[in-house]
Amino acid sequence: MDAPTAAPPPALVLHDVSKRYGRRWALARLSYTLPPGRSLLLTGHNGSGKTTLLRLVGTALSPTHGRVEVLGHNCVTQQETVRRKVALLSHASFLYEDLTAHQNLMVLARLLGMDSPSDVAGALLTKVGLTKRSDSPVRQFSAGMRKRLAIARLLMKAPALALLDEPFGELDPAGIQAMEKIIGELKDTGVTVVLATHLIEQGMSLCEERLHLQEGRAVAA
Numbered sequence: 411m412d413a414p415t416a417a418p419p420p421a422l423v424l425h426d427v428s429k430r431y432g433r434r435w436a437l438a439r440l441s442y443t444l445p446p447g448r449s450l451l452l453t454g455h456n457g458s459g460k461t462t463l464l465r466l467v468g469t470a471l472s473p474t475h476g477r478v479e480v481l482g483h484n485c486v487t488q489q490e491t492v493r494r495k496v497a498l499l500s501h502a503s504f505l506y507e508d509l510t511a512h513q514n515l516m517v518l519a520r521l522l523g524m525d526s527p528s529d530v531a532g533a534l535l536t537k538v539g540l541t542k543r544s545d546s547p548v549r550q551f552s553a554g555m556r557k558r559l560a561i562a563r564l565l566m567k568a569p570a571l572a573l574l575d576e577p578f579g580e581l582d583p584a585g586i587q588a589m590e591k592i593i594g595e596l597k598d599t600g601v602t603v604v605l606a607t608h609l610i611e612q613g614m615s616l617c618e619e620r621l622h623l624q625e626g627r628a629v630a631a
């Protein structure tokens with residue numbers, strides 16, 4: 411008889427999570443479990459705590475109280491393990507301004523020990539529609555072009571959990587469509603997506619679950 415296989419851990423667990431900046435509570439006693447294989451849409455007005463939550467999950471911040479777990483790993487005590495599993499697409503997109511788009515991706519490809527870094531970088535630049543500008547330095551890029559390069563960077567990292575903070579911001583209509591397609595493909599390959607956006611319609615079509623924040627608390631949408 412086969413040994414029983416353990417059930418996969420939830421993609422994300424928030425256990426009574428609070429986060430304070432100085433005297434301001436950005437998140438207050440938030441508890442939530444995202445089942446394995448599901449993706450999450452995070453909504454809420456400006457300042458409701460979406461970015462703070464994504465940064466806690468991405469280990470860029472630590473909770474003031476409570477516990478955050480990604481795929482069964484504690485984001486504070488197992489930070490390195492979590493960092494290998496998550497990638498964050500955010501306003502600050504970790505790009506080297508003086509390097510070209512291609513060089514930016516090459517840096518990461520080498521860091522990840524990829525076999526054919528230049529080919530992988532080229533293929534990703536094609537995917538995000540930046541082929542024509544692959545040899546331009548990032549400092550000459552528009553906001554939308556930076557967003558495209560940032561998603562290429564995230565795809566190269568091939569995370570188990572992709573944290574997407576306003577992925578549609580700054581994109582033109584074609585860019586929004588391309589981003590929707592990329593997010594759909596990520597999900598098709600088994601990546602869990604946590605998506606914070608004000609574009610509710612797009613978000614709802616991509617995610618099975620929704621968490622709506624109001625002043626750092628979960629409320630019904």
Ligand SMILES: Nc1ncnc2c1ncn2[C@@H]1O[C@H](COP(=O)(O)OP(=O)(O)OP(=O)(O)O)[C@@H](O)[C@H]1O
Nearest residue numbers: 431434435436454455456457458459460461462463
């Ligand atoms: N570094 C910081 N220092 C102090 N307060 C902060 C800091 N970052 C965020 N906050 C505060 O925490 C609260 C939540 O901010 P957060 O950026 O998480 O919201 P958000 O839902 O992502 O907003 P938006 O939709 O505008 O991106 C806000 O009151 C904000 O002013």
